[in-house]
Amino acid sequence: MPYLTDLAQAVRKSGLRVVECGSWTGRGHGPMTSVKGVVCHWTATGPAVRPGEDYPSLGIVRDGRAGLPGPLANLGLGRDGTVYVIAAGLAYHAGEGYLAGVGANGNANLVGIECEGSGTWPAAQLAAYPRLCAALSAHYRFPAARVIGHSEWTSRKIDINTWPGGMARFRAQVGAPPTPPPPQEDGFLSALSSSEQRALFNRVFGFCRQRWFVTGPNGPREVAEGTKGATPATALDTLDGNYLVERIAAAEAAAEAGATIDHARLAAELIARGGLKVEIDYAALAKAVNDDAARRMVG
Template sequence: MATPPSASTFAALLRAEGVTVVEVGDWENHNRNSKGPWGPVHGVMIHHTVTRGTANTVQIVRDGYSSLPGPLCHGMIAKDGKVHLVGYGRANHAGLGDPDVLAAVINEVKPPTDDEATVDGNRHFYGFECENLGDGKDPWPTEQIDAIVRVIAALCRHHGWSARSALRHLDWQPGKVDPRGPGMQWDDVLASVSARLGAKPPTKPAPQPSKPTVDLSKLIAAAKTNPATSGTPVTYSGVKTVEAALVNAGYLSKSYSDGHYGKATVDAYARWQRHLGYTGSAADGIPGRASLERLGDKYGFTVVA
């Protein structure tokens, strides 16, 4: 747990670690502090952007979208290793995450499987988006990986943290897959951070994320009893996992990813069904096994029951 330094000190810490820093506009005062607190901070979270092109990516992470205003991170780590600072303070990057994962980061131990989304991550983490298509094929250049290591090391050194204070978005939030792709080996990143900090690499490797499970029958019950259809709404935690996948697929706005299988989720799932070639009543937004398994295979969850 720590208090974030001033913006000028933050930039100086990165430069002292050998990071090439690009300051974008009035980044020191660009934040979402009016929407909630920032701090105490507990760690550094790494993401990928699902974008192409440095200039385009910088603009997106600085300004955000109509449904998710910027900044979307504190710094964007480009393919060439330059770190573009776009905001400082509360940023829309982490969202709600698992309290057990937060406890693991605070205690500097390997995080457990993320299966709950109840803790405000935007408050508690530095966030760095990394320029990458996020398709599992776009490579991570050596310069970019080196910059990630140096960014993490700079903040861990300042706060007296170990490499275990760094985590991936996929460690934090159910259904997330970032960062991934050729050249992104998280165990190697942690080992390199430890080496820069003058410590031994973590003896326990970071776990491969276990896939969350979605119970098909419970999901269907939640979908069929939303107020847009009939009956008393059924709540089920797996709805959040499916909604996170639909957000990643581009069919659902993150603002509607609330664990309630309402009209927005029905419409988003129907779009996914139509994407798979279903029509008519087979694309009504109520999950079927085949379409749900396809979604889970692509966005990281397993269908049961």
Template sequence: MATPLTADTLLAALRAEGVNVVEHDGWRTHNRNHKGAWGPVNGIVVHHTVSSGSESSVALCRDGYDELPGPLCHGVIDKAGTVHLIGHGRTNHAGLGDGSVLNAVIAETSLPAPRRNDTDGNAHFYGFECVNLGDGSDPWPDAQLDAIERASAALCRAHGWQAASVIGHKEWTNTKTDPRGFTMDAMRARIAARLSGRPSGTATPAPSPSPSAPRYQPFPGAGFFTAGPNSPIVTAMGRRLAAEGCSAYSVGPGPRWSEADRRSYARWQRKLGYTGSDADGWPGRTSWDALKVPYSG
């Protein structure tokens, strides 16, 4: 059993393991702690999202839906291998499962088949949702499997756990089938091999506390951009895109939305790991939150 990692310790552990991390606004305090305990923590549950597209999947897992409010996990692992941190604390990811499975995870012994749903998994597990349709045909790119391995190993290493502390959702409860498309035995073997060595990333020190948190521009909505605005928000966005090395501007940026803004934003989406229609240059809430545009009024 273990006390949950603090947000800063969790972030440092992921980065030390070489995980490509994107922090989303408010993730450190986005949780369901008002519904019950989180901790002691005993392991990690791996899921698939039954969705496609990085940005839409991150939004779904962050916000949830009427029957199951978000966050639905602590991190979303997309197909490019980016881990999107969206919550810290109790999240709606594991639900009820078999207490005998929890006991096996604690003891790090072979898992029994889940038969009962008598134990609150949300209190005891970290959760990673992985972007995949879950139909057995949607591919699992090497970068995504590597990120699952690294993220799981990072938390195991931080807690002193072995690979047996990492399970699939379907190993926790007989009501689920995720993850589908790779075996958890194979993933645990990868994690065990990684844990036998030293962390392969470079730790990034946690930032020092500042006297006041910076204020960022809330996402103004997709319609704001398709309407071709003339606004200081567009200028602030363009400056952030340029600072992130995503500029497609020959002049500016300026306040009026332009094709150069769209091309620059598409570069930002690709930098986050989005592809196809998720990288069309039209801002969405998840990529906007990650850009951290200064408040412009």
């Protein structure tokens, strides 16, 4: 795979507005080796930088800065969601880092996108960024799992970790089918991904009485608190539909009674107690709860 001369064509599959920046097909620090994924960046420019312009960082991303010659990304994403096709060849964007399935040479194997911004997201970018990555994923045939933020490539960087819901949600948006599957008879839970169900569980967990289990020949058995050898249930132990429904009802009752949830504290407790690695996607969670409430109101 030499220069990505089909890059503009790939980007157009997103349906976004595209600007081809002159001579982009020949621009780069040599050829790409492959396209195995995407690294999402931001330019670290706030809204006060040349506020009337869509992509004021174009000059730097294309031509470089002192000590680092351009191109510094293959693509740019403007404030209004326009995509700038900058370089078909290798760009200096990733730096030292590593990703499973890709290795350590990010620049030669990962398309770099520099989004104009510094960590806050205009609605146009919220819509466009995952859509752009979805188009690249479809065209170059890499999985949504290989759409990463720069901070996932290297701990030296923080872009783009303010994406609402984090990169897990970003990837879910990249990988989401165009139309969501219809909910099944047992309600909205079945329409959620397992990570969304886990997030939902973690949200409502704090309202619920602690459950205790002992293990036996037929699997775990629920017992009263204080039973010898009993261990507390963790999110993953008990993640089933009935359990969730029970806890959602408890959460709604508590919310009606005026209770509020301290998500950060709950998450910290869960992680400390169970050694859990949980991704809590509050945006997806809130949407799921709202959707379900709306569904039950009309149904």
